[in-house]
Amino acid sequence: MSQPSPAMSPRLNYAWVVMGITFAILLVGAGIRATPGILIVPLEREFGWSDATISSAIAVNILLYGLLGPFAVAVMERFGLRRTVVTALIILAFGVASTALMTTPWQLVVLWGIVVGSGTGMIAIVLGATVANRWFIKNKGLVLGLLTASSATGQLVFLPLLASLGQAWGWRAVSLTVAAAALVLIPFVILFLRDRPADLGLAPYGGTAIEPRVIHTENPAIRALKALRTGTRSRDFWVLAGSFFVCGASTNGLIGTHLIPACIDHGIPEVQAAGLLALMGIFDFFGTTGSGWLTDRMDSRFLLFWYYGLRGLSLMFLPFSFDYSFYGLTIFAAFYGLDWIATVPPTVRLAEKSFGKENAAVMFGWIAAAHQIGAASAAWGSGLIRTGTGSYLGAFVAAGILCLVASIMVLFVGFGRERRDLTSSGLAAAGGVK
Incomplete structure (x- = not known):
């Protein structure tokens, strides 16, 4: 059912309004996802729970966040963005x-x-991919970079504030504050979020024609599972999912969850450690937005090669950065932050090339699920390593090595398909294809 067109400036395409409200949704979701990182030590102190016990709950959270992504896309297709x-x-x-x-x-x-x-999981990165895919033709990569960067901005806005709040009023005040932030967003979503440009009689930004609305009546679970079956038959899917597994393990699962406890282990106060993640958020905002701009202009495979390679080197430097006082960690946070989630825009672009525009979001949902499986594995495994050895050294080094492996993997995305396309083009030029 079409929605009445909201009043808007003739110079402002409504696609940017939808992008803005989506940015706010992802920002709050990122703040909520980041909160457990500042709760580990307070929960250890109050209840005597081990890092491994707390990390197991965080691992379940991260796993569901990823696994629900493709089903969330199917639900959005069936019931609309606003209801979801x-x-x-x-x-x-x-x-x-x-x-x-x-x-x-x-x-x-x-x-x-x-x-x-x-x-x-219902407002995961796939929401940003869905909005960018539906509402933008021009600057799609840039928009996706901005929406992805909202996750980093969520850390920037929330973590230092929540760490200070936790120290002053306790961890329960932190929980109530982020719950209130989620509630405040609901009226804005109801008023401003729209499903597709066609609902307002508009073409996507940068387009000239109103795209017909695709009505999905299929059960969302069946839609998502069919997409997974298609993906498992594609080498590109396995390469993208495998590299994104490493991405999740080396970001949300390891650094996002365990950097603050690692800093505390080295005598760095909790609020100061939260400031490091906020600093990463600042640099990642520019890094991921820049990645989206580059994705509109460069081969996404080579972008991912550099992102994973440089991330791997920075993680191998991290254990030694503690020996250079807080300034060593500041250097790490700035360098690592630039490509915290810069991998998302080129990965979405490669998924679109491999599986088509209409299927890009749901297929990226499954690729993002692999990201969260990797993150959950690292969140749980790193907690076990720290509990067993008293140090995160093994976790940091292993993640660095995995990133270097992923940097090579991504170069093979589309390799077989491109060779077949070149062969077909050559045959057609020679008259071999009629």
Whole structure:
């Protein structure tokens, strides 16, 4: 059903309004996802829970965040962006606020792991990919870079504030604050978020024709599972999913979850450590936005080659940066932050080339699921390493090596397809194809 066109400036295409509200949604979701990183030590102190126990709940959260992505895309296709996002924000507010009442580890797993993980999974990076794909033709890579960078901005806005709040008022105040942020967004989503340009009688930004609305009546779960079946038959899917597994393991799972405890292990206060993640957020905002701009202009495979390679080197430097006082960590945060999630725009572009525009979002959803499986594995595994050895050294080095392997993997995306296309073109030119 079409929506009445909201009043807007003749110079402002409504695509930018949708992009803006989506940026805010992803920003708040990022702040909620980042919150467990500042709760690990307070929960250890109050309840005596081990890092491994707390990390297991965070791993469930990260895993659901990724696995629900492709199903969330199918739900958006079936029921619309606005209904899906409002439902997700309500789930998040309930789940996060309820954590203030928990007293046992199983409650942590149910609330932070399952409930909050489900809510964040419904407003994952796939939401940004869906909006960019539907509303933009011109500057699509740049927009996707901006929406992806909102995750880093979420850390910038929330983490130092929440770390200070936690020190002053306790970790329960942190939970209630991020729950309130999710609730505040709901009226804006209802008022401004629209499903497709055609609902307002508009063409996508940069386009000249109104694209017909594609109506999906298929069960969202079946739609998502069919996409997975298509993906598992493609080498490109396995390469992109494998590299994104490494991306998740080396970002959200390792650094996003465990950098603050690692800093505390080296005598760096919690608020100061949270400031490092905020600094990464500043640099990643520019790095990921720049990555989107470059994706509109360069071969995405070579971009990913450099991103993963440089990330691997920075992770290998991290254990030694603690020996150079806080300034060594500042250098790491700036360098590493530039490509924290800069991998997203070129990965989405490669998914679109491999599987087509209409299927790009749902296929990226499955690729992003691999990202979160990697993140969950690293969140849990790194906690085990620290509990068993008293140090994160093994986790940092292993993640660095995985990144170097991923930098080589991505060069093979589309290799067989390009060779077949060249062969077909040559045959056609020679008259061999009629």
